[in-house]
Amino acid sequence: MKAYDSSKYVTPDGYTADITVFTILSEKKEKKAPPEMTLHMMLIQRKETDSEGNPNVEGGKWAIPGGFIHPDETGIDAAVRELNEETGVAGLHIRHFGVYDKNGRDPRGWIISNAFYAIVPESSLVNRRAADDAADVKLFSMDDVMNLDLAFDHRDIITDALAIIRTEMIRTTTAKNFLPEEFTLSELQRVLLTVTNDPKIASDPVFFAKAPKLPFIELALDAAGQPKKTTRHSYRPSRLYKFNGIDVIESIYG
């Protein structure tokens, strides 16, 4: 690269990656009722001291997994590495969604962070364990997250990530990742209700009337061509549906 004396300029004091990881937890509380589903995210608790025994900045606080990007790696490389180091989680499909660079966001100085997000099935997170700079790692419901005294500007990052997750869930067929291949309408409904309380979804008569007609959903049929049914959530057999792979783009113009 061209001659450039960085000592002559104010340069960033650090460059980091933060990875917001969401999942949907499903809890079957009643034998005959659909499971309760809630959006959760995985956070790590920062160790009180760093690797040299010195008091850690924002030590003890819950935070988004992440850490410093090394000069020889990209942001996403660092994100993948840090996530694995701090939580033991790997193989997630993460995406970049923003850069957080407000001066003052970190007491250590001018620290710029690249934020990533993923929403994954719970099975991807079962083997998590805190390590490296993390004293603990847990899944929190979004209500609980918002009641935490989070480190740095992580509340802002989480708010933005949440908006993206919600948009994706509502605008695309992302919900299918949290459903069995053949699902009931109430199961789909519960997944969607983890990110919205739109009455068109919350209302059984409205949703049950509309959903079977959506172009990307179809009845699951048995070998004889009859609609498949299940009694896993009710005494009355419920019809099973599946996504048919059609991608829909809903126009905002009508």
Add this chain to the structure above:
Amino acid sequence: MKAYDSSKYVTPDGYTADITVFTILSEKKEKKAPPEMTLHMMLIQRKETDSEGNPNVEGGKWAIPGGFIHPDETGIDAAVRELNEETGVAGLHIRHFGVYDKNGRDPRGWIISNAFYAIVPESSLVNRRAADDAADVKLFSMDDVMNLDLAFDHRDIITDALAIIRTEMIRTTTAKNFLPEEFTLSELQRVLLTVTNDPKIASDPVFFAKAPKLPFIELALDAAGQPKKTTRHSYRPSRLYKFNGIDVIESIYG
């Protein structure tokens, strides 16, 4: 990094960035009619020979601007640099959308490409000029693009980028980037028709009835609170509208 003898393995022969850049050209053909707008993209013509005078692979063919990523830079760094080097264009907001790694896509060997896209106002591209590996640089209508004998797998990359551009235009208020701050409904209509021929947009009575009621569009008012009008496209004064900054997420579930 850990000890690793890459000579023991088959490794990629190259790692590149390709940048699909779209714009919408607006041509006022009649004194009293809205302009014709068409989606275009900027392509470069590959030089016949490389910098050492040897015949260039796919020399003479039209292609997406781009080139090899250096080890000391990220894909997006390379994309920005190559775009500027080959076309003189800079300052665009580009986004990554895919990796093209099919073996055989490039006769030179196992070449992996990161694809980026941007859709920008024409004003961002007026100072383009071919340089570096590019013999020429031009804007092509999408019809013309699809009739070109493009280099490598660039037709596939372009097809995917186009789908993303269309989705963004239909799903979000991206159209506003191609309109004056205060626009007529027919101007908005023409922008949208560059990416779709949906009759709900193509039909004047339908579109003119619906558009004013959209939550993210409102009438432009003068100082006296009266609707602003223009005769730039018709003898009869047409109402002017503007986007009001509201972001809408249209649910695919109803």
Add this chain to the structure above:
DNA sequence: CAACTAATTATTAATTTTATAATTACTAAT
């Protein structure tokens, strides 16, 4: 047999959409 509950369907009024026709507000041409 009655009661319960998730799933499903029905009902009716209100609203929107569909498909097209008609009108308006300006000109330009005669």
Add this chain to the structure above:
DNA sequence: ATTAGTAATTATAAAATTAATAATTAGTTG
């Protein structure tokens, strides 16, 4: 002064969908 043209706008009537709620069904359990 009148007619014709055209982009923008509005009207019309039938069809379809939505809104809001009630009712019913299909299985159980007690």
